[in-house]
Amino acid sequence: KVAHPRKIAFVCNPKMGGSGIIATELAMALAERGHHVWLLAEKHPYSWRQVSDTLYFLKLEVNDYPVFESAPHTLALAGALANLIEQENIEIVHAHYAVPYAAAAVMAKQICKQPFQLVTTLHGTDVVKLADDPAMHRVIDTVLNQSQRVICVSDDLAQQTHQRFDLPVYPEVIANFVPPGKMFAGSRQQAREQLQLDQQASYLIHASNFRKIKRIPDIIKSFALVRQQRDCQLILLGEGPEVTPCQDLAVQLGMADDIIWVGQEPNINRWFAAANVNLQLSDYESFGLTLIECMVQGVPTVANNVGGMPEVVAGTGRLVTVGDIEATAQNVLSLLDEQRQSPAEMHQRCIDKANSNYTSEAVCIAHEAVYHGLLVTE
Ligand code: GMT
Numbered sequence: 135k136v137a138h139p140r141k142i143a144f145v146c147n148p149k150m151g152g153s154g155i156i157a158t159e160l161a162m163a164l165a166e167r168g169h170h171v172w173l174l175a176e177k178h179p180y181s182w183r184q185v186s187d188t189l190y191f192l193k194l195e196v197n198d199y200p201v202f203e204s205a206p207h208t209l210a211l212a213g214a215l216a217n218l219i220e221q222e223n224i225e226i227v228h229a230h231y232a233v234p235y236a237a238a239a240v241m242a243k244q245i246c247k248q249p250f251q252l253v254t255t256l257h258g259t260d261v262v263k264l265a266d267d268p269a270m271h272r273v274i275d276t277v278l279n280q281s282q283r284v285i286c287v288s289d290d291l292a293q294q295t296h297q298r299f300d301l302p303v304y305p306e307v308i309a310n311f312v313p314p315g316k317m318f319a320g321s322r323q324q325a326r327e328q329l330q331l332d333q334q335a336s337y338l339i340h341a342s343n344f345r346k347i348k349r350i351p352d353i354i355k356s357f358a359l360v361r362q363q364r365d366c367q368l369i370l371l372g373e374g375p376e377v378t379p380c381q382d383l384a385v386q387l388g389m390a391d392d393i394i395w396v397g398q399e400p401n402i403n404r405w406f407a408a409a410n411v412n413l414q415l416s417d418y419e420s421f422g423l424t425l426i427e428c429m430v431q432g433v434p435t436v437a438n439n440v441g442g443m444p445e446v447v448a449g450t451g452r453l454v455t456v457g458d459i460e461a462t463a464q465n466v467l468s469l470l471d472e473q474r475q476s477p478a479e480m481h482q483r484c485i486d487k488a489n490s491n492y493t494s495e496a497v498c499i500a501h502e503a504v505y506h507g508l509l510v511t512e
Contacts, residue, residue: 135168139188140505143218145211145239146230148175150398151343152310152423153257155181156287157230159313160501163494165189167502172222174214176207192218208234212241219246226505228253229281232260232274240280251508254281256305258420258441261295275299282508287421288442306504309446310421311497312430312488318407322432325408336366336470339409339433341402341424342416344374349438351383352415352459358387359463364470369405371396407431411469417456419443425451430488432481436465450484 142164146157158179165171165186172190173179182191194214198205215238218224227250229236236254243252254277264270278284278295284305286292292305318325326333338357342348350370357368370380370393377395384390396405406412412428412435421442425435435451437443444453452465472480 136502138502138506138509139168139170140226140502140509141170141172141222141224142226142228142505143172143174143215143222143224144228144230145174145215145235146179147235148177148179150180152421153230153255154179155423156257156310157228157255158182159311159316159494160228160497162186162189163313163498164501167498170222172218172224174211174218208238208241211235211238212245215239215242216245219250220248223248224250225509226251226253228255228501230255231257232277233264233270236277236281237273240277243280251282251505252280253283253285253504253508254278255285255287255308256291256295256420257287258291258418261291261298262418262420262441265298271298283504285504288445290442290445291420306500308497308500308504309492310423310426311492311494312426313494316403316427317430318401318403320407322407325404328404329408331408334365336364336411337369337409338366338411338413338466339369339371339405339428340413341371341405341427342374342414344372344376344380346376347417348374348376349415349417349456350376350380352457352462353413354380354383354387354389354393355459356413356415356462356466357393358389359459360466360470361389361392363467366392366410366470368393369396369409370394371399371402371405373398403427403431406433409433410473411436411466412451413462413466414438414443415454415456415462416440416443422446426488426492429484430492432484434469434480434484436462436469450480450487 144161147154158181161171161173162185165188170188174192176194196205196210227239229239239252286305292307340353406428414437419441425446437447438456439453454461
């Protein structure tokens with residue numbers, strides 16, 4: 135247990151998605167270390183587990199009056215946060231995403247009768263997508279300047295934030311992580327046995343929320359090229375608007391029988407453990423959580439050379455230019471060859487990097503240093 139237990143309120147997107155997963159896992163890990171952590175959201179996040187009696191969930195009620203076009207979620211969050219801070223003497227509010235979560239916390243500062251420190255973690259799209267809208271840029275700029283600390287999940291995102299906003303302090307970088315409890319503990323062979331997959335075949339894998347930004351057609355087209363040369367299958371995990379068009383594309387390319395559409399799957403790490411190569415061909419990723427979820431299971435990634443992915447993939451996979459289907463297929467094939475020639479080498483390199491760079495303990499210690507710095511100096 136930590137020497138200085140803190141009282142921290144987390145606000146985040148509770149729906150399925152990297153930022154909500156990271157915020158929830160961090161809240162749980164900090165509570166397990168002895169901090170008192172509240173998570174305020176409209177529903178229990180997908181990955182929520184009651185891991186400690188110092189972890190509390192507070193349901194956000196949003197009154198949906200029929201006179202409004204849409205329910206005033208941000209205002210409700212600001213008011214509920216102000217109440218929570220006063221009732222529980224919260225010292226730190228940790229918001230994940232500038233908009234709307236940190237914006238609600240800034241408003242809570244106006245409402246609340248007692249001070250608190252605001253820590254804002256940026257997860258990418260707030261800076262590189264939303265900030266292109268001049269109105270949103272004003273809001274995000276204000277929110278970042280009113281946050282006592284800004285954290286980015288990669289060096290690239292910190293640079294992008296620095297370029298787009300005039301911040302008093304350069305953002306701190308704290309990477310995504312994989313908590314030990316989420317890993318699949320067995321071997322690739324055991325994972326395949328459980329999932330009734332072929333022990334001899336090669337499996338490519340991709341997991342996401344199937345939005346356009348993920349460029350799923352590029353994954354299917356690259357797979358079709360690899361499939362011409364190798365007995366392999368593509369495992370697709372997740373749901374989203376691109377599923378149906380991509381199923382049509384798979385049929386057009388004659389790949390329908392070689393793709394396993396898993397859909398939403400709580401035990402995702404078992405699938406990662408069963409795979410040979412992960413594909414992440416997004417237009418942009420601030421980090422790419424699945425890269426380390428695969429890495430920790432010993433699985434390398436072929437990723438686009440964009441955003442934070444080069445930092446994460448370095449030494450544990452290959453980088454390609456956005457849209458370069460042939461290069462993607464070539465790199466997958468060469469990784470499969472490498473695995474065949476020396477099965478343990480890349481596998482171990484991935485596990486070693488994940489264990490030295492992306493552990494929950496390191497991430498908790500980094501956050502504790504941020505919180506402690508704020509509470510002892512200000
Ligand atoms: O893009 C997603 O799949 C979801 C998105 C989110 O808002 O949850 O993920 C963002 O945050 C993750 C956690 O920090 C990062 O690993 C993802 O790279 C990031 N997505 C983008 O930057 C597009």
